[in-house]
Amino acid sequence: xxxxxxxxSWVICKSGTSVKIECRSLDFQATTMFWYRxxxxxxxxxxxxxxxxxxxxxxxxxxxxxxxxxxxxxxLSTLTxxxxxxxxxSFYICSASTGRDSSNQPQHFGDGTRLSIL
Amino acid sequence: xxxxxxxQTEISVVEKEDVTLDCVYETRDxxxxxxxxxxxxxxxxxxxxxxxxxxxxxxISGRYSWNFQKSxxxxxxxxxxxxxxxxxxxxxxxxxxxxSYKLIFGSGTRLLVRP
Numbered sequence: 001x002x003x004x005x006x007x008x009s010w011v012i013c014k015s016g017t018s019v020k021i022e023c024r025s026l027d028f029q030a031t032t033m034f035w036y037r038x039x040x041x042x043x044x045x046x047x048x049x050x051x052x053x054x055x056x057x058x059x060x061x062x063x064x065x066x067x068x069x070x071x072x073x074x075x076l077s078t079l080t081x082x083x084x085x086x087x088x089x090s091f092y093i094c095s096a097s098t099g100r101d102s103s104n105q106p107q108h109f110g111d112g113t114r115l116s117i118l
Numbered sequence: 119x120x121x122x123x124x125x126q127t128e129i130s131v132v133e134k135e136d137v138t139l140d141c142v143y144e145t146r147d148x149x150x151x152x153x154x155x156x157x158x159x160x161x162x163x164x165x166x167x168x169x170x171x172x173x174x175x176x177x178i179s180g181r182y183s184w185n186f187q188k189s190x191x192x193x194x195x196x197x198x199x200x201x202x203x204x205x206x207x208x209x210x211x212x213x214x215x216x217x218s219y220k221l222i223f224g225s226g227t228r229l230l231v232r233p
Contacts, residue, residue, distance in 0.1 A: 034221075043209065043225045044163075091161060095221075106151070106213055107221060109163040 002028055004096050006110030014118055015086060021079045021113045023094030030096035033077035034107060035069060038091040050077050084117045091115075120145045122212050122224035130230045131200055139195045139227045141210030147171075149215035152186065152193045157226070158206045166208075169193065170215075200231045 003026040011019055023033055032051050036044040048064075050056040050071035058064045066088075068080040077096075081088050091114050095107035121144040131137045143152065154166040167177065169186050177184045181198045197204055210224040 041228070043223045044221075046220065049220065093161075093163065109165075111160075111162040114161070 002108045004030075004094065004108045004110040006094055006113055008113060009111060010114045010116075012116045012118065013084065016083055017117075019081045019084050019115060021081075021092055021094070021115075023077045023079070023096065023110050025075045025096040025108070028096075028098055028108075029074035030077070030098065031074065032097040033071055034095045034097070035067070035077075035079050036093045036095070038093060038112075040091075044093060047079075081115065084115070086117045089115055089117045120147075120212055120214070120222045122210050122222055124208075124210055124224035124227050126227045127225070128228040128230065130232065132232050133202055134199050135231075136196060136198050137200050137229065137231075139197075139208050139210075139229065141193045141195065141224060143191050143193065143210070143212050145191075145212060145214075147214055151213045151215065153211040153213070153221070154184065154193075154195050155209045155211060156206045157209065163209075166195075197229075200229075202231050202233055205229055205231045 005024045005026055007022045034049050035047045037047050038044045046059050047062045048056045048058045048069050050069050052071050052074050056069035066082055071077040091112050093112040095109045097107050123142045126140055129137055150171045152169045156164040156166055167184055174186050174188055183196045185194045207226045207228045209226045212222045
């Protein structure tokens with residue numbers, strides 16, 4: 001149980017394109033979803049926390065107009081990288097939480113999306 | 119402030135050697151959880167273990183073992199008889215015991231196990 005599906009797993013697109021990444025909790029309701037960004041050979045950096053039905057809370061230094069997050073349902077959150085540029089190329093990982101400490105894992109991670117902007 | 123430090127950037131060992139990955143954390147909370155995750159080259163995060171701040175009992179799971187010492191704020195991870203498949207980046211992480219469930223990751227240790 002507690003599977004998180006992230007789609008797409010790999011995106012290559014031209015500079016200026018907007019890219020949408022989906023994060024779905026397949027077998028549980030995720031009250032909270034998290035979006036992380038990971039540059040090569042670096043750690044995961046939290047970008048934002050989203051709760052279903054409310055606006056996302058962005059970490060310091062993350063442009064909310066650049067990285068649009070929508071958490072419209074208890075099973076789906078989306079991250080849209082608007083007008084992407086080469087410096088936005090990175091590995092983006094989402095995670096989902098039930099909001100209850102009911103398992104050993106407070107966050108269940110998706111498999112990540114590799115975004116390459118040409 | 120909360121912080122997780124993994125001082126070892128990269129470790130290279132020969133297969134069958136034992137290897138210990140260090141993790142030191144900082145927190146003012148009395149209740150918190152510590153984690154280890156494995157990230158193989160494919161990128162997904164694999165959960166390995168969670169330990170809460172009130173449980174200092176060491177844990178062993180097959181070739182993996184963890185040593186949690188609150189006195190030194192450390193949560194070290196040892197792989198016994200390492201295998202090539204253990205090659206990955208390993209992250210130590212800390213979370214507060216509140217409703218935010220916000221994970222604080224260390225910088226990771228890249229382990230290379232050579233045949």
